[in-house]
Amino acid sequence: xxxxxxxxxxxxxxxxxxxxxxxxxxxxxxxxxxxxxxxxxxxxxxxxxxxxxxxxxxxxxxxxxxxxxxxxxxxxxxxxxxxxxxxxxxxxxxxxxxxxx
Numbered sequence: 001x002x003x004x005x006x007x008x009x010x011x012x013x014x015x016x017x018x019x020x021x022x023x024x025x026x027x028x029x030x031x032x033x034x035x036x037x038x039x040x041x042x043x044x045x046x047x048x049x050x051x052x053x054x055x056x057x058x059x060x061x062x063x064x065x066x067x068x069x070x071x072x073x074x075x076x077x078x079x080x081x082x083x084x085x086x087x088x089x090x091x092x093x094x095x096x097x098x099x100x101x
Contacts, residue, residue, distance in 0.1 A: 015090075026083040
């Protein structure tokens with residue numbers, strides 16, 4: 001059995017684009033900038049960014065635990081949870097759809 005590497009790359013890249021678009025929509029319409037600003041002003045988030053790698057390590061752990069223990073607005077961990085779950089599902093479905101012959 002031979003793998004179609006071109007389809008694998010195309011599916012991966014397209015899935016990444018879909019996930020990025022989904023992440024933007026959730027952040028802009030579900031979480032909203034007002035919630036982030038309120039969390040920054042309350043001291044929950046830093047006001048200056050620490051880079052991509054720090055953001056990945058900070059955002060990867062379970063959002064269920066964050067929703068349980070986060071002292072701020074529940075909309076933030078809820079939005080992160082939706083973005084992670086549905087973003088992964090949408091990216092996998094698009095990549096799989098593009099890969100099939």
